[in-house]
Amino acid sequence: MTDSARETGLPPALSRRSFLRRTAAGGFALSTAGSLASVLAACSGSTSPSSSSGKHTGGDLVFARIADPQTIDPSAAIDTESIWTCLLMYECLYTVTSNGHGTKPWLATGYELSSDQRTWTFHLRPDINFSDGSPLTSQDVKFTLERSMKGPNAYILSAVDGIDTPAADTVVVHTTHPWGPLLGDISMYSNAVLPNNLRGEKDAAFFQNPIGTGPFTLKSWTKGQSLVLTKNPHYWQPGKPHLDTVTFMTVPDSNTRVLQLRGGQADIIEAPPFSSVSNLQATSGIKVDLFPSTAVFFVQMNEKRPQFADMHVRRAISYAIDRNSIVKDVLFGHGQPGASIFSPAWPFYDASTPKLWYDPATAKQELAMSSYPKGFTTTYAVVAGDTVNGSIAQIIQANLKAIGITMNIQSYDPSTLNDLQVKADYDMTPAEATLDIGDPDEDVPAMITLKYGGIDSSYTWYNNAEMLKLTKDAELTVSPTARNSIYAKIQDMAAEQCPLVVLYYAPYAYAQQQTVNGFFVPPTGNYHLEDVTLS
Amino acid sequence: MVTPVEAARARGRRRVSPPLYLGIAILAVIVGLAVFAPLVTPYNPITLHPAQALLPPSAHHLLGTDELGRDVWTRLLYGARIDLEVGFLAVLFPFVLGTAIGLIAGYFGGWIDAIVMRAVDVVLAFPFFVLVIALVFILGPGTKSIYIAMTATDWVSYTWIIRGEVLGAKRHEYILAARTLGYPRLRIMSRHLMPNVITQAIVYSMSDIVFTILTIVTLGYLGLGIPPPTAEWGSMIADGQQFITTHWQLVAFPGIAVVITGIGLSLLGDGLADLLRVD
Numbered sequence: 001m002t003d004s005a006r007e008t009g010l011p012p013a014l015s016r017r018s019f020l021r022r023t024a025a026g027g028f029a030l031s032t033a034g035s036l037a038s039v040l041a042a043c044s045g046s047t048s049p050s051s052s053s054g055k056h057t058g059g060d061l062v063f064a065r066i067a068d069p070q071t072i073d074p075s076a077a078i079d080t081e082s083i084w085t086c087l088l089m090y091e092c093l094y095t096v097t098s099n100g101h102g103t104k105p106w107l108a109t110g111y112e113l114s115s116d117q118r119t120w121t122f123h124l125r126p127d128i129n130f131s132d133g134s135p136l137t138s139q140d141v142k143f144t145l146e147r148s149m150k151g152p153n154a155y156i157l158s159a160v161d162g163i164d165t166p167a168a169d170t171v172v173v174h175t176t177h178p179w180g181p182l183l184g185d186i187s188m189y190s191n192a193v194l195p196n197n198l199r200g201e202k203d204a205a206f207f208q209n210p211i212g213t214g215p216f217t218l219k220s221w222t223k224g225q226s227l228v229l230t231k232n233p234h235y236w237q238p239g240k241p242h243l244d245t246v247t248f249m250t251v252p253d254s255n256t257r258v259l260q261l262r263g264g265q266a267d268i269i270e271a272p273p274f275s276s277v278s279n280l281q282a283t284s285g286i287k288v289d290l291f292p293s294t295a296v297f298f299v300q301m302n303e304k305r306p307q308f309a310d311m312h313v314r315r316a317i318s319y320a321i322d323r324n325s326i327v328k329d330v331l332f333g334h335g336q337p338g339a340s341i342f343s344p345a346w347p348f349y350d351a352s353t354p355k356l357w358y359d360p361a362t363a364k365q366e367l368a369m370s371s372y373p374k375g376f377t378t379t380y381a382v383v384a385g386d387t388v389n390g391s392i393a394q395i396i397q398a399n400l401k402a403i404g405i406t407m408n409i410q411s412y413d414p415s416t417l418n419d420l421q422v423k424a425d426y427d428m429t430p431a432e433a434t435l436d437i438g439d440p441d442e443d444v445p446a447m448i449t450l451k452y453g454g455i456d457s458s459y460t461w462y463n464n465a466e467m468l469k470l471t472k473d474a475e476l477t478v479s480p481t482a483r484n485s486i487y488a489k490i491q492d493m494a495a496e497q498c499p500l501v502v503l504y505y506a507p508y509a510y511a512q513q514q515t516v517n518g519f520f521v522p523p524t525g526n527y528h529l530e531d532v533t534l535s
Numbered sequence: 536m537v538t539p540v541e542a543a544r545a546r547g548r549r550r551v552s553p554p555l556y557l558g559i560a561i562l563a564v565i566v567g568l569a570v571f572a573p574l575v576t577p578y579n580p581i582t583l584h585p586a587q588a589l590l591p592p593s594a595h596h597l598l599g600t601d602e603l604g605r606d607v608w609t610r611l612l613y614g615a616r617i618d619l620e621v622g623f624l625a626v627l628f629p630f631v632l633g634t635a636i637g638l639i640a641g642y643f644g645g646w647i648d649a650i651v652m653r654a655v656d657v658v659l660a661f662p663f664f665v666l667v668i669a670l671v672f673i674l675g676p677g678t679k680s681i682y683i684a685m686t687a688t689d690w691v692s693y694t695w696i697i698r699g700e701v702l703g704a705k706r707h708e709y710i711l712a713a714r715t716l717g718y719p720r721l722r723i724m725s726r727h728l729m730p731n732v733i734t735q736a737i738v739y740s741m742s743d744i745v746f747t748i749l750t751i752v753t754l755g756y757l758g759l760g761i762p763p764p765t766a767e768w769g770s771m772i773a774d775g776q777q778f779i780t781t782h783w784q785l786v787a788f789p790g791i792a793v794v795i796t797g798i799g800l801s802l803l804g805d806g807l808a809d810l811l812r813v814d
Contacts, residue, residue: 254777255776255777255779255780258780259780273777273778275602275777275778275781275782276777276780276781279780279781322585325585328585328588329585329588329602329603329604330602383758384676384757384758384759385757385758385773386758387773387774387776387777388777390758390763390774391602391603391774393763394583394603394763394764395583395585395603397764398582398583408762409762409763409764410675410676410677410762411676411758411759411762412675412676413672416672416675
């Protein structure tokens with residue numbers, strides 16, 4: 001199937017970012033690497049980085065996040081902190097709409113699609129300058145897309161055949177086939193526009209002092225501690241950004257972040273624990289936002305194990321799990337039980353997808369129909385120190401015990417667990433998928449089809465020819481209504497066959513001082529801090 | 536110079552000190568509670584009761600309940616079983632291994648001693664916690680890994696102690712006499728040398744158990760200890776950490792349990808040192 005994928009120009013691999021986030025299964029409630037780092041830091045007696053104390057005078061926004069960005073090169077970004085930082089410095093031709101269900105023009109004013117649906121002509125906004133004052137031209141866009149096609153997120157542009165620049169304000173993108181997801185692909189962070197040829201500098205030198213069209217530019221970066229952005233004086237949106245600077249602090253421990261917010265050392269904190277949300281909401285001067293997200297949390301099961309190759313076993317597991325208990329006890333009600341492999345914030349989400357939810361009687365019936373009517377013993381692998389998935393594992397363990405499946409819980413360090421998944425040497429493990437663009441095609445092929453990329457149906461090795469065909473159809477179709485019905489079929493089939501047992505959808509939680517205005521996070525998770533003001 | 540006769544006489548002058556009684560009393564209470572846990576508490580430490588999650592301390596739940604509705608007092612008692620058992624066994628293995636190696640190295644000397652002591656140097660060159668965590672990471676979490684990691688790293692302490700004692704003791708007349716009589720080396724080492732050099736190691740092992748329990752709790756806290764849902768103090772602290780600002784008792788009581796156990800064992804070690812010390 002690799003060959004046919006190559007012929008049709010289908011994506012070769014899921015982004016390494018999604019791949020990494022699967023392994024860092026703690027999600028945003030607890031970054032495992034972060035928590036380990038904080039524990040080790042606590043052991044060695046060092047303290048969290050000192051933040052600029054006291055009042056946020058003028059326009060400095062102090063923003064405490066779980067982790068430090070890995071890179072500020074958008075084409076190389078794979079972790080959320082890098083992506084969300086890059087999108088403040090560099091921008092795409094199109095961007096995701098605030099409901100996450102589509103794209104809207106950003107650096108471009110619009111596009112025309114040729115009658116054979118294979119040539120997309122984009123018109124650039126005329127008033128855009130880079131942060132060094134030079135104007136944006138189609139050469140910059142061509143260079144960026146071609147550079148991105150050599151990076152780790154190259155798969156997102158695999159349908160692109162060539163890029164022309166007939167005029168300084170016109171970019172023409174040719175695709176091998178009619179390609180539905182193209183606007184979404186163009187809005188991918190890895191395609192955020194950089195100046196042509198990086199102004200003649202090598203990567204390392206350029207990203208010391210990068211140039212972009214975004215509202216902010218890099219001021220300083222003390223790795224592992226803080227990254228400071230400063231206002232881009234040439235920004236194209238009139239009057240924006242309002243802030244002078246943004247200081248991102250790296251604070252891996254969630255309790256420390258909460259204390260920093262309470263102490264006024266931070267204006268915004270990422271991912272306060274769900275257990276602290278109601279408490280924070282009741283604190284005067286602090287507000288909590290739970291922004292709907294594209295994050296889907298599910299259990300993947302290795303179908304190279306005969307138990308999980310049996311669809312009735314997978315359906316039995318889905319019916320056995322008490323999702324309401326997970327949402328209530330682990331998420332403290334701040335989430336919703338899931339059935340579709342799409343979250344409600346994904347475009348083409350189908351609310352009528354069948355719900356194989358908590359029903360022990362049906363679960364037992366399904367197990368009776370399987371080749372393992374008396375149950376079996378299996379192992380659920382979690383990342384060591386990930387208390388959220390640890391608690392969920394214990395609920396699932398109790399649920400499965402009730403239908404006769406003995407499930408042991410085993411914890412591993414993140415890289416070992418990742419190796420086990422790659423080698424298909426695991427039984428069950430929790431995972432997460434998120435979208436960075438307003439199109440499901442970023443994730444769907446790798447999530448539920450085989451040999452479509454490096455991760456083989458989310459390391460389940462689920463293999464269904466009809467699913468593969470539907471996934472390809474959804475890509476080769478441009479009409480949104482036609483794609484909608486294809487994606488509805490995909491969601492139905494995934495829910496019925498349970499290659500992934502979807503558990504829940506959870507929002508992105510942020511807590512802020514009342515003095516912060518205009519902070520908004522679309523379902524893709526990035527934030528437009530040019531709209532934020534401090535009062 | 537202490538001969539066996541003198542040592543026997545000295546035994547009569549050994550002192551029983553207050554710390555010994557206090558240490559024994561504290562440990563007896565903890566071990567008693569752990570052993571009779573099913574009689575002390577009506578709850579099961581593992582069964583989930585989602586409807587009763589995060590209750591504050593009350594008459595029904597002395598220390599409240601955790602996020603999955605389990606009684607914290609119950610988990611503390613059952614956790615003591617695990618932490619004490621693993622703590623004791625994880626000291627026993629390096630104790631036996633280290634003592635044997637120390638006896639051999641000290642008694643034979645020469646190139647055997649040189650090799651052993653270089654191996655000891657190599658292990659000691661690594662920070663203990665880093666080595667244990669690295670080993671458990673490689674072996675995967677669980678009691679077996681803890682035993683292997685502790686044995687692999689902790690034997691050096693006992694070898695170090697025993698070898699030093701043996702170097703002094705082997706020059707004494709009773710050893711020379713045993714050799715002259717043609718006793719086998721194994722018999723000399725086990726019957727004549729060991730009883731006279733083991734006391735230091737026993738005293739050390741008491742403080743070592745404290746340290747080992749702390750190590751187990753640390754590993755549990757890092758998610759590398761005993762897999763859930765088994766109750767264990769370290770993982771209780773780790774699980775409770777996310778609630779530290781809202782439900783402090785989830786973290787505080789397992790922490791207090793660790794401290795009290797540590798104090799009990801330290802007092803016992805002090806008392807034993809007094810008791811076994813030769814005047």
